[in-house]
Amino acid sequence: MPKDTSAPATGIGAATKRREDIRFLTGRGRYTDDINLRGQAHAHFLRSDVAHGRIRSIDTAAAEAMPGVIKVFTAADFASAGGLPCGWQVTDRFGQPMQEPKHPILADGKVRHVGDPIACVVAETLDQARDAADAIVVDIEDLPAVIDMKAALAEGAPKVHDELTSNLCYDWGFVEENKAAVEQAFRDAAHVVSLDLVNNRLVANPMEPRVAVGDYDFATDMHTLYTTSQNPHVIRLLMGAFVLGIPEHRLRVVAPDVGGGFGSKIYHYAEEAFCTAAAKALRRPVKWTSTRSEAFISDAHGRDHLTRIELALDADHMFTALRTETYANMGAYLSTFAPCIPTWLHGTLMAGNYRTPLIYVNVKAVFTNTVPVDAYRGAGRPEATFQIERLVDKAARELGADPVELRRKNFITEFPYQTPVAVVYDTGNYHATMDKLLEISDRAGFEARAMESQARGKLRGFGIAHYIEACGIAPSNLVGQLGARAGLYESATVRVNATGGIVVMTGSHSHGQGHETTFAQVVADMIGIDAGQVEIVHGDTANTPMGMGTYGSRSLAVGGSALVKAAGKVIAKAKKIAAHLLEAAEGDIELKDGTFSVAGTDRTVDWGAVCLAAYVPHNYPLADLEPGLEETAFYDPANFTFPSGAYACEVEVDPETGAVEILAFSAADDFGNIVNPMIVEGQVQGGLAQGIGQALMEHCVYDETGQLLTGSYMDYAMPRAEDLPLFRVDHSCITPCTHNPLGVKGCGEAGAIGSPPAVVNAVLDALNRGGHAVSHIDMPLSPARVWAAINA
Amino acid sequence: MTKVTLTVNGKAVSREVEQRTLLVQLLRDDPASGGLGLTGTHVGCDTSQCGACTVHVDGMAVKSCTMLAVEAEGAAVTTIEGMANADGSLSxxxxxxxxxxxxxxxxxxxxxxxxxxxxxxxxxxxxxxxxxxxxxxxxxxxxxxxxxxxxxxxxxxxxxxxxxxx
Missing domain, CATH: 1.10.150.120 ([2Fe-2S]-binding domain)
Incomplete structure (x- = not known):
């Protein structure tokens, strides 16, 4: 049926309301913990309460005699299983591969962090499993733990992994060939500005804790895993091929409604492999649901970098060189993508928005007795942006320059731009986003507002940051050269039904992003039908083509491009059918608003009639064309996409207490073309909340013995409604991506990338305006830290 | 096990529960395990901080992870499943x-x-x-x-x- 043009727009660019909201608002979402299979048993993990120790013995006899206990598993039950694989191999400065220890499903011989699973009880009920876990007797010889990264690299430090030569995973240099030239530029510099800073360790904390339900069908020798994953196909590949030795055609992985991920649900976790294997061993479904306390000690953490960064400038304040030395915490084991975060997702972004000609980045990745660290919203790019934007602000203060003008003076203005750190920015207009930012944040009116605050005894500050990020991850041939052990394409199948409705099966995955709405908008727009005629299916390896999932702001840029490609194939075939039905040449067929017409005539056939002909091919060119209307496409991006934007934070600091209040936050982003502005704004707002959380509140803290001091929402400060303002979000600056069909760049991580330096710059601006010469405070800028800086 | 009788979304229900069973467990657990299968109420933490499990008990917002099922004896509980209009449309x-x-x-x-x-x-x-x-x-x-x-x-x-x- 042709589109009703009087109805509200549902195509590209429309702020279509989300269709998935209906089930979420009425309690009918289907999250993994909502799944209960017949005969299901419950798993509970006994986890290490020490950071480092040698397991002398595990006595499970008493536990196995407890009511309802089916079996207690230990490492001995997984002797033939592989370790949890790492998906990225980094090569160090000297051409050697990183050190890559085995990560067993259950601790084997040693425990290496608080939370390392030692044993798992499977029982009839969860309470029985928990009760029995208390009866397991584990004799552990405590070993000294290494928590501090620099201490972990000291001569004679205890080793997290006995079989490795040290706690150094790799020592990476980028671009190693530039190192001498960078050092010369520093010797020649008129000014050098340096900064030591911490990118604080965070916990992603999606509101839905992780869950795994394993099932096995003896009749068909078929395994099924229901799991809280951002990428079910990746889990199927990693777990099947590397850990359990299950061929992919015997393994189905389903990630149904998933309650947020932010990176932490990318990785293949031990509990997934455990439940899958246990279901077969016990001949019944096995379910595990993480508690929040368990999440804090078993979900991969994020960030945790220590950095020294230096900037060389000439007499005219042009940046001439940049160098950094970073220590990146890997935790006790290498999580799935951990090694690439501080290297390729961080080092390649160190040009920021600036024409710095010479850059050298050194990263030392370190094993410690802490939970593994991997990607968290932004992953490497927030770390890069924080360093650059803090340092540029510091340079402006030291040189007496205006922070906006110093940035503008060094902005990249010609595109495409080859950075000295490998990547090529395709498009951008940084002056435009800066102009827009100054407008929406009313910087011109700031001085008056600052006076008003001063009259009340408060210190007001205005901080800006400009970011660049690399999204749309990633060109497979490039990342393969850089050590990725996977391709990073995406897939889509567009299945047109006989009556004209469409089902799209995507390898991408939504855990809050709204694919069911936006992906339908794209397909509907291309054909000219109402989006209500398009259904999006995702999250089940049994009915979607192999896809790499959702992270790195890649869904629309990569998954959407696959969708466009598949829909394009469908349209091309439909035009052939239409040409036959209209007895016209294929090249003369046009498609508009769901109707095919012969150019220059009034002869038409509508979408529904063409679809019907494809499946009821009575009048059909069967000799030349197969029946049916269904196409699959895989899209491998030609380049990363490069969203950018300017952010401003306005704060008020109470000098008596050090408390920081965010009065306003403005974001002017260039995401390229926009499919659904409502969803884009929501992504930015959520990212800002997480970035502001990092800057002011969130901090994952270990004591020197490796005990996690922030192991619950009682201790780990999550931003709440009162901590945040309404945000001013603008995405009207558009330089479309040049190398994907939608011209989109990705918007999921920007808020978390650009906001931390803006917040810190604002607080420092407030203090310095108030006469407190404070050059830096490490995040989170808690009242105690700010007060201490004021009173230092 | 203790018998608890309450009204959930306007319907009278009665179940045998353990003393330690939380209200959210009674609401969420599978009917095959003695629960009500109302999985719209979620559990996001274990320290009564996140509020994903909030329901109404006799008209008051209550975190159902912080209340024993037996404490709901005789109470009128409303969950997210009971919030839509009578015809099923959104309130x-x-x-x-x-x-x-x-x-x-x-x-x-x-x-x-x-x-x-x-x-x-x-x-x-x-x-x-x-x-x-x-x-x-x-x-x-x-x-x-x-x-x-x-x-x-x-x-x-x-x-x-x-x-x-x-």
Whole structure:
């Protein structure tokens, strides 16, 4: 049926309301913990309460005699299983591969962090499993733990992994060939500005804790895993091929409604492999649901970098060189993508928005007795942006320059731009986003507002940051050269039904992003039908083509491009059918608003009639064309996409207490073309909340013995409604991506990338305006830290 | 095991529960395991901080992870499954959440809706700061609360002209 043009727009660019909201608002979402299979048993993990120790013995006899206990598993039950694989191999400065220890499903011989699973009880009920876990007797010889990264690299430090030569995973240099030239530029510099800073360790904390339900069908020798994953196909590949030795055609992985991920649900976790294997061993479904306390000690953490960064400038304040030395915490084991975060997702972004000609980045990745660290919203790019934007602000203060003008003076203005750190920015207009930012944040009116605050005894500050990020991850041939052990394409199948409705099966995955709405908008727009005629299916390896999932702001840029490609194939075939039905040449067929017409005539056939002909091919060119209307496409991006934007934070600091209040936050982003502005704004707002959380509140803290001091929402400060303002979000600056069909760049991580330096710059601006010469405070800028800086 | 009898979303129910069974377990657990199978109420933490499990007990917003099932004896409990209009369509508050993009992953959403409904019952026209204060026991990780606050304000019939620009 042709589109009703009087109805509200549902195509590209429309702020279509989300269709998935209906089930979420009425309690009918289907999250993994909502799944209960017949005969299901419950798993509970006994986890290490020490950071480092040698397991002398595990006595499970008493536990196995407890009511309802089916079996207690230990490492001995997984002797033939592989370790949890790492998906990225980094090569160090000297051409050697990183050190890559085995990560067993259950601790084997040693425990290496608080939370390392030692044993798992499977029982009839969860309470029985928990009760029995208390009866397991584990004799552990405590070993000294290494928590501090620099201490972990000291001569004679205890080793997290006995079989490795040290706690150094790799020592990476980028671009190693530039190192001498960078050092010369520093010797020649008129000014050098340096900064030591911490990118604080965070916990992603999606509101839905992780869950795994394993099932096995003896009749068909078929395994099924229901799991809280951002990428079910990746889990199927990693777990099947590397850990359990299950061929992919015997393994189905389903990630149904998933309650947020932010990176932490990318990785293949031990509990997934455990439940899958246990279901077969016990001949019944096995379910595990993480508690929040368990999440804090078993979900991969994020960030945790220590950095020294230096900037060389000439007499005219042009940046001439940049160098950094970073220590990146890997935790006790290498999580799935951990090694690439501080290297390729961080080092390649160190040009920021600036024409710095010479850059050298050194990263030392370190094993410690802490939970593994991997990607968290932004992953490497927030770390890069924080360093650059803090340092540029510091340079402006030291040189007496205006922070906006110093940035503008060094902005990249010609595109495409080859950075000295490998990547090529395709498009951008940084002056435009800066102009827009100054407008929406009313910087011109700031001085008056600052006076008003001063009259009340408060210190007001205005901080800006400009970011660049690399999204749309990633060109497979490039990342393969850089050590990725996977391709990073995406897939889509567009299945047109006989009556004209469409089902799209995507390898991408939504855990809050709204694919069911936006992906339908794209397909509907291309054909000219109402989006209500398009259904999006995702999250089940049994009915979607192999896809790499959702992270790195890649869904629309990569998954959407696959969708466009598949829909394009469908349209091309439909035009052939239409040409036959209209007895016209294929090249003369046009498609508009769901109707095919012969150019220059009034002869038409509508979408529904063409679809019907494809499946009821009575009048059909069967000799030349197969029946049916269904196409699959895989899209491998030609380049990363490069969203950018300017952010401003306005704060008020109470000098008596050090408390920081965010009065306003403005974001002017260039995401390229926009499919659904409502969803884009929501992504930015959520990212800002997480970035502001990092800057002011969130901090994952270990004591020197490796005990996690922030192991619950009682201790780990999550931003709440009162901590945040309404945000001013603008995405009207558009330089479309040049190398994907939608011209989109990705918007999921920007808020978390650009906001931390803006917040810190604002607080420092407030203090310095108030006469407190404070050059830096490490995040989170808690009242105690700010007060201490004021009173230092 | 103890027998507990209560009303859930207007229907009388009776179940045998352990003394330690939490109200949220009774609500969520599979009927085959003695629960009510009302999985719309979620569990997001174990320290009574996140509010994903918020339901109404005799009209008050209560974190159902912090109440024993046996304490609900004789109570009238309303969950997210009981919040839509009689014909199944979204209530004005639920509709406001959709209209103002007050949810993304949907996991905190049931608790947010239940808390917001309790707020509007107490204070039909709250200020923005009153809304934010009332949400102190509910954590959302996706939205930055922007759309949630807008939705609640809109459901209370209040315009927020300051928000119209963005």
């Amino acid at each position: 004005p508050l639920q509709q406001a959440f959709q209209d103002h993009h007050g949810l993304q992953c949907g996991f905190c959403t049931p608790g947010m809706v239940m808390t917001a409904a309790a707020l509007l019952a107490e204070n039909p026209t709250p200020s923005e700061s009153a809304v934010r204060y009332y949400l102190e026991g509910n954590i959302c990780r996706c939205t930055g609360y922007h759309g949630i606050v807008k939705a609640i304000m809109a459901a209370s019939g209040q315009d927020m002209p300051a928000m119209a620009a963005e």
